[in-house]
Amino acid sequence: MSAAELVHGPAHGAHVELGATFAPFGGWEMPVSYSGVVAEHKAVRQSVGVFDVSHLGKALVSGPGAAEFVNGALTNDLGRVGPAKAQYTLCCTESGGVVDDLIAYYVSPDEVFLVPNAANTAAVVAALTADAPDGVSVIDQHRDFGVLAVQGPGSRAIVEQLGVPVDMEYMAFVDALWNGKPVRVCRTGYTGEHGYELLPDWAGTEALFRALVELVRAGGGEVAGLGARDTLRTEMGYPLHGHELSLDISPLQARCGWAVGWKKDRFWGKAALTAEKEVGPSRVLRGVKALDRGVPRQGQTVLRDGVAVGVTTSGTFSPSLGIGIALALIDSSAELAAGDLVEVDVRGRALRCEIVAPPFVSVNTK
Structure with missing residues (x-):
């Protein structure tokens, strides 16, 4: 794929101004680093960093019984959580391979918002669409929302300055307003540190990113790119699809069996994964x-x-x-x-x- 064909995120202009170095990732031109991977990594571990990860996919599953449908398709058990909670889960094939790992936002029994990986969004949407019952729709919203991650010990103080809620349990989320516009705030991340992920609408992402950059830098932190994101997640042992998870690497092999609702009546790949569990990976x-x-x-x-x-x-x-x-x-x-x-x-x-x-x-x- 040529540079001309790569997709730019909603805050691309800000990244250029910040002097980011770029590289292709999942069909997107993404900022790899600004001040250097090591400095950005240490800022997240010691203070705070802000990432633009708007390349991540977004999809909405809605309609009567949407949550029940998603629960019967993806591995983890949405019954363990409830509305206003997010959950790590996997989309598997019937043979037990992993199409993608993703975050499911349980909005209501009739609405689940999904955040898959950039390159796998279309595959996840296609699989859900093919299995959806009448009345349940699956909409690809990849370019409807941005995703900004604020991570590190100082993340709470930074996000609090936006005037949005910050006191919530891990993997909980709230729908709030910033500058009069909707933004979803979730207590999660991909670094291991205390952190938040904010999902503004696509058009408002750059303004929020610039505001966060100013706050983070004033708080002694750094803007961080995909390079630091990768070193941070590797230190935590977090899987990356295409590396630790794939169509050829099952959840059990990747030590993600904790994200499988083994007692559920059904989910894609249950028979194959149950058989693998019985004999051991x-x-x-x-x-x-x-x-x-x-x-x-x-x-x-x-x-x-x-x-x-x-x-x-x-x-x-x-x-x-x-x-x-x-x-x-x-x-x-x-x-x-x-x-x-x-x-x-x-x-x-x-x-x-x-x-x-x-x-x-x-x-x-x-």
């Missing part, structure tokens, strides 16, 4: 921490005593720890546990590593 996601200088990257072989036992799915330098870290799918037959030593083949060099249980760092998610 053939491979499972582990954390890998470098013991020597070097940074593991995606797609590198993990070995124990010279025998291949897995492959890395994500790898990066951890700004918080000052070492290389990775997530890897490890064969269950290898029977590896936290503390065991392995090697990662980094371009022909054996990098000594230790198996760990993510997260790699301790933070205040809630």
